[in-house]
Amino acid sequence: MIAPPKPDLVTVNIDGKEIAVPKGTNVIEAARLVNVDVPHYCYHPKLSIVGNCRMCLIEMGMPAVDPATKAPIMDPATGKQKINWIPRPQIGCGTNVSPGLHVKTTSPMVKDAREGVMEFLLINHPLDCPICDQAGECKLQEQSTGYGRGYSRFVEQKNVKPKRTQLGPRVTLDDERCILCSRCIRFSKEIAKDDVLGFVDRGSYSTLTCFPGKQLANNYSLNTVDICPVGALTSTDFRFKMRVWFLKQTNSIDTETSVGANTVVWSREGQIYRITPRRNDDVNDTWMPDSGRELFKALKAPDRLTSAETVDALVARAAEVFKQGPVAVVGSGRSSVEEQFLTKKLAAALKATTALVSRVGQGDKLLVSADKNPNVRGALVTGLIAALPSQKLTDLAASIDAGKVKVVVSVGEDLAAAGLTAAQLAKVAIVYLGTHANATSAAAKVVLPTLSVFEKNGTFVNQQFRLQKFAQAVPGPQGATNDLIVLAKLAAAAGATVASDLGSVWKLLAAEIPNLAPITYANLPETGLLLDATPFAALPFVEGETLHFKPAVAGAAVAAKA
Amino acid sequence: MAVITVERKPLTLAERTYLPQIVGGLMTTFRHLVAKKTTLEYPEQRPAIPAGYRGVPTLVRDPNGREKCVSCQLCEFVCPPKAIRITPGEVPADQTDRAHVEKGPQAFDIDMLRCIYCGLCQEVCPEEAIFLQNQFSMSGYTRAEMVNHKDKLYELGGTLPDQHYKWDKKLEAEKHGNAH
Numbered sequence: 032m033i034a035p036p037k038p039d040l041v042t043v044n045i046d047g048k049e050i051a052v053p054k055g056t057n058v059i060e061a062a063r064l065v066n067v068d069v070p071h072y073c074y075h076p077k078l079s080i081v082g083n084c085r086m087c088l089i090e091m092g093m094p095a096v097d098p099a100t101k102a103p104i105m106d107p108a109t110g111k112q113k114i115n116w117i118p119r120p121q122i123g124c125g126t127n128v129s130p131g132l133h134v135k136t137t138s139p140m141v142k143d144a145r146e147g148v149m150e151f152l153l154i155n156h157p158l159d160c161p162i163c164d165q166a167g168e169c170k171l172q173e174q175s176t177g178y179g180r181g182y183s184r185f186v187e188q189k190n191v192k193p194k195r196t197q198l199g200p201r202v203t204l205d206d207e208r209c210i211l212c213s214r215c216i217r218f219s220k221e222i223a224k225d226d227v228l229g230f231v232d233r234g235s236y237s238t239l240t241c242f243p244g245k246q247l248a249n250n251y252s253l254n255t256v257d258i259c260p261v262g263a264l265t266s267t268d269f270r271f272k273m274r275v276w277f278l279k280q281t282n283s284i285d286t287e288t289s290v291g292a293n294t295v296v297w298s299r300e301g302q303i304y305r306i307t308p309r310r311n312d313d314v315n316d317t318w319m320p321d322s323g324r325e326l327f328k329a330l331k332a333p334d335r336l337t338s339a340e341t342v343d344a345l346v347a348r349a350a351e352v353f354k355q356g357p358v359a360v361v362g363s364g365r366s367s368v369e370e371q372f373l374t375k376k377l378a379a380a381l382k383a384t385t386a387l388v389s390r391v392g393q394g395d396k397l398l399v400s401a402d403k404n405p406n407v408r409g410a411l412v413t414g415l416i417a418a419l420p421s422q423k424l425t426d427l428a429a430s431i432d433a434g435k436v437k438v439v440v441s442v443g444e445d446l447a448a449a450g451l452t453a454a455q456l457a458k459v460a461i462v463y464l465g466t467h468a469n470a471t472s473a474a475a476k477v478v479l480p481t482l483s484v485f486e487k488n489g490t491f492v493n494q495q496f497r498l499q500k501f502a503q504a505v506p507g508p509q510g511a512t513n514d515l516i517v518l519a520k521l522a523a524a525a526g527a528t529v530a531s532d533l534g535s536v537w538k539l540l541a542a543e544i545p546n547l548a549p550i551t552y553a554n555l556p557e558t559g560l561l562l563d564a565t566p567f568a569a570l571p572f573v574e575g576e577t578l579h580f581k582p583a584v585a586g587a588a589v590a591a592k593a
Numbered sequence: 594m595a596v597i598t599v600e601r602k603p604l605t606l607a608e609r610t611y612l613p614q615i616v617g618g619l620m621t622t623f624r625h626l627v628a629k630k631t632t633l634e635y636p637e638q639r640p641a642i643p644a645g646y647r648g649v650p651t652l653v654r655d656p657n658g659r660e661k662c663v664s665c666q667l668c669e670f671v672c673p674p675k676a677i678r679i680t681p682g683e684v685p686a687d688q689t690d691r692a693h694v695e696k697g698p699q700a701f702d703i704d705m706l707r708c709i710y711c712g713l714c715q716e717v718c719p720e721e722a723i724f725l726q727n728q729f730s731m732s733g734y735t736r737a738e739m740v741n742h743k744d745k746l747y748e749l750g751g752t753l754p755d756q757h758y759k760w761d762k763k764l765e766a767e768k769h770g771n772a773h
Contacts, residue, residue, distance in 0.1 A: 277669075
C-alpha cells in the first residue's frame with residue numbers, strides 16, 4: 032500500500048499492485064508506471080484515442096457497493112471489499128482510471144482476447160518479414176511472438192491490396208501490411224495539420240490511401256513512418272538500405288533550427304543510415320521535421336573539407352597569419368556551447384572583436400523555428416556575444432573598409448553569405464574553421480577542417496534555454512580535427528592556455544559561468560536541463576510560437592512588427 | 594629403493610637367424626600388393642560426399658533460374674565469425690518475373706578465410722537460398738581471392754529443387770486474388 036493519494040491522484044490496482052496515478056491517465060499509461068506492458072497498436076501517447084486495434088484488451092472491475100445503502104460489500108473469503116469484474120474485456124487505451132479501479136492484464140481471458148486479436152490481424156497480413164524494412168522494430172512481429180499461434184488456420188485467399196504506393200516524396204506505402212490502426216491519419220490531422228490520409232472501402236477491404244489529388248508531402252510526413260506499428264509506411268530513403276538490428280543508436284540533436292528536436296542517429300560502421308526523433312515531452316514530443324533527417328547526407332558530400340597537413344602545421348600557419356594585424360573573430364550559432372566558449376577564449380587571446388551571424392527564416396509553428404541557428408543562446412550564455420546577432424556583418428565590413436581589421440577568423444561561417452564582398456574578403460587574411468567548402472574557405476589563407484555534429488560530443492542551448500547534449504555517432508573523416516582541439520591549439524598559438532577535452536572545458540565553464548555552475552557533460556540528463564533565462568529576457572529573439580514554446584513578450588513584439 | 598634384476602632370456606636359434614620375421618614382414622607386404630586400395634589419387638579422384646555434408650556455403654537459384662535470396666540479412670546477422678556481408682538492394686522493375694519480390698542482394702560476399710562451415714546461415718535462411726553443398730576445397734593466392742562474391746556463389750550453388758515457389762504463389766494471388 033502507498034501513502035494516501037494527493038487530491039488529483041487516483042489509486043488503482045493493476046495486477047494486484049496499487050499505484051496512485053494522475054486523474055485522466057488511461058490504463059496503458061498507468062500499467063506502464065508499474066512496469067506492466069499492455070500491448071497496443073493504435074494507441075499513441077501523443078495522439079487522440081480511437082480504440083480500433085483492440086489489442087490492449089484488459090479485464091477490469093470496481094469495488095462492489097450496495098446499490099441502496101452505498102455501503103461496501105465485503106468478501107467473506109478474503110475479508111476485503113468484493114470486486115465486481117466486468118464479464119467482458121475492455122480496451123485499456125480508452126479506459127481512464129477511476130478511484131478503486133482494478134485491472135487484470137494477465138488473466139486467461141485477457142490472454143485469450145489478445146490471441147484472438149492477433150489471429151485476426153495476421154489473417155490478411157502478407158508475412159513478408161524477410162523483405163520488410165520494419166522487421167526488427169515491428170510491433171506485429173513482437174506481439175506475435177507473445178500472442179501468435181505460430182501457424183495459420185486461414186485456408187482462404189488473402190486480400191490483395193496495393194503495394195509499393197508512393198504516398199509522397201518520402202513515404203512508400205504497402206497496404207497489405209497495414210493493420211488499419213489509423214495512427215498516420217490521426218497524426219496528419221492532429222499534429223501536422225495536413226489532412227491527406229484516410230481509409231476507403233469497408234470491412235476487410237478497408238485500405239489506407241491519400242485523398243484524390245493529395246500527397247503526403249508535408250515536412251512531417253516521415254513521422255507517420257516512425258509511428259506506423261507495422262511495415263505499411265516505410266521511408267523511401269531508408270528503404271532496403273540496412274536492417275535495423277545492425278544499427279547503433281546515438282542520441283543527438285536536430286541542428287536545423289533553435290527548436291533543438293531530440294533525435295537518434297542510426298549508424299553502422301561509421302556510416303549513418305537514418306535519423307529518427309527521440310521522445311522529449313518538453314521539446315519535440317515524439318516528432319521531428321523531415322528536413323532534419325537528411326542532414327547526415329552532407330557528411331559524405333564532395334565539398335567536405337579535409338587536409339593532408341597536420342593540425343599543428345595548420346595552426347602554425349594560422350599563428351603566422353595572426354601576426355599580420357588586428358583580428359576579428361566571427362563565431363557561429365551552429366557551434367556547440369563548448370566551442371563557443373573556446374571561441375571566446377581565442378578572441379580574448381587575440382584581443383579581437385567577436386560577432387555572430389544570424390540566420391532567420393520561416394518558422395512553421397511546430398518544430399521548425401524562425402532562427403535557423405541551433406545555438407545562438409549558447410553564445411549568449413557563454414558570453415561570446417552580448418546582444419543578438421544580425422544577419423549581415425555590417426560592422427565587420429566597415430572595419431575592414433577602414434583598415435581596422437587585417438585578419439578574420441571565421442568559425443564555420445561563410446562571410447560572403449553574411450554580406451562581405453569579394454573585395455573585402457581579399458583585403459583581409461582569413462583563417463577558416465569548417466566542415467564544408469564555400470566562398471570563404473576558398474578565399475582563406477588557412478583552412479582548418481573540423482567535424483560535424485554527428486562526429487563529436489557537445490551541447491546546444493535551444494530556444495527555451497534548455498541545455499541539451501549530443502553525442503558522437505560516427506568517427507570524423509581523416510584530415511579533419513575536433514573543433515575543440517583546433518580552437519584550443521589556435522588559442523595556445525595566440526598565447527592563452529585552454530583545455531581541449533570536453534570534461535576540462537566543462538570544468539572551466541562551470542567555474543566561469545554561474546548559469547552553468549553545477550553541470551558537467553556527463554551529468555546532463557538526456558532530456559536536457561533548463562537554464563536561467565532571466566538575464567536575457569529583454570532580448571528581442573526572432574522565434575515565433577512552436578510546439579512547447581511560447582516566445583517572451585519582447586520576441587513576440589518583434590514577430591508582430593515583422 | 595629396491596632394485597629388481599630382470600633376467601634377459603637368451604634368443605632361440607630361429608630368432609637368431611631373423612628369417613621368420615623377414616618372411617612374416619614380406620607376407621604383409623605381398624598381401625597389401627594384391628588387396629583393394631584404400632587411398633585415393635586426390636585431386637584426380639574425388640571422394641564420395643555423404644548426404645548432409647557441410648561444404649562451402651553457396652547461393653542457389655530456383656528451377657526457373659531465378660535468384661532466391663531476398664537479402665534479408667539474417668545469415669549476416671547469425672554468422673558467428675561475421676564472414677557474410679550483404680549489400681541489400683531493390684529488384685529493378687524491368688525484371689517482370691521478380692519485380693514483385695521487391696528486394697534482392699546488390700552484393701553478397703562470403704569471406705572463406707573466416708567461414709567456419711557451421712551451417713547456421715543455411716538453417717536461418719527463410720527463403721532457402723543459401724546451402725552448404727559438396728564443395729570442400731577452396732584455394733587462392735591472395736586474401737581477396739578467398740572472398741566469394743555473388744556471381745561466384747551462384748556459380749558454385751547452381752540450381753536446387755524448390756518445394757514452395759513462395760513468390761510465384763504471391764504473384765498468382767496478386768493476379769487472381771481477393772481484390773474487389
